[in-house]
Amino acid sequence: MSRPRRSLDWGFPRWRGYEGGREAAQVRLCDRHGCSEPGDCPAPKSPNSPERWYFCQQHAAEYNRGWDYFAGLDTEEAAEREQAEQAESKGYSEAAHYGWAGSGDGSRTRDEMRALDVLGLDADADFEAVRKAWRAKAKEVHPDVKPGDEEAAKAFQAYQLAYEVLRQAEERREWHGHG
Numbered sequence: 347m348s349r350p351r352r353s354l355d356w357g358f359p360r361w362r363g364y365e366g367g368r369e370a371a372q373v374r375l376c377d378r379h380g381c382s383e384p385g386d387c388p389a390p391k392s393p394n395s396p397e398r399w400y401f402c403q404q405h406a407a408e409y410n411r412g413w414d415y416f417a418g419l420d421t422e423e424a425a426e427r428e429q430a431e432q433a434e435s436k437g438y439s440e441a442a443h444y445g446w447a448g449s450g451d452g453s454r455t456r457d458e459m460r461a462l463d464v465l466g467l468d469a470d471a472d473f474e475a476v477r478k479a480w481r482a483k484a485k486e487v488h489p490d491v492k493p494g495d496e497e498a499a500k501a502f503q504a505y506q507l508a509y510e511v512l513r514q515a516e517e518r519r520e521w522h523g524h525g
Contacts, residue, residue: 376402389413458515461508473516480509 376385383402389409391397401409419427454462454469462471465479484505485491487498 374400376400376405378402378405381405455515457511461511464504464508465512473512476509476512476516480505484509 374385375381376383377399378385378401381402383404385400385402387401387403387406388398389401389406391399399409459469462469462476465476465483467475467479471479484502487495487501487505489499489502492498
């Protein structure tokens with residue numbers, strides 16, 4: 347009596363070579379018209395939609411280059427979404443003070459960069475430069491110097507806020523040993 351021949355793959359198809367497969371593999375082609383590459387990179391058809399295109403790597407890169415993640419949202423909604431995205435990775439930014447970061451190397455937040463722009467300073471300005479710029483600009487538009495001037499009052503508030511943001515950031519850096 348002859349024994350039935352047992353296959354050598356033991357139920358683990360990935361142990362076989364590619365040519366050893368018994369059934370045809372389904373390959374989804376790239377959704378870009380005229381492309382015959384395998385489409386294994388999903389891309390959303392529209393913001394907040396579960397429907398996806400499936401592109402090859404080259405066409406996915408081309409599609410993503412023009413993608414605006416915040417398209418169709420007003421400023422508040424965009425800020426809300428950005429906040430939600432950052433909430434998931436907050437632990438990483440909290441641990442940033444363990445790095446070897448100094449100003450001008452990506453260690454400043456977006457708010458700090460905006461504040462530096464308001465004061466007309468570069469990204470690598472130290473806090474002494476911030477203090478000098480703030481004093482000079484605030485003196486020009488102080489309500490005592492220009493009483494009743496609405497634009498000057500707004501500018502003064504903007505300078506105050508920018509200085510406050512940068513002062514708090516500087517205190518945080520000193521607290522974490524960056525100073």
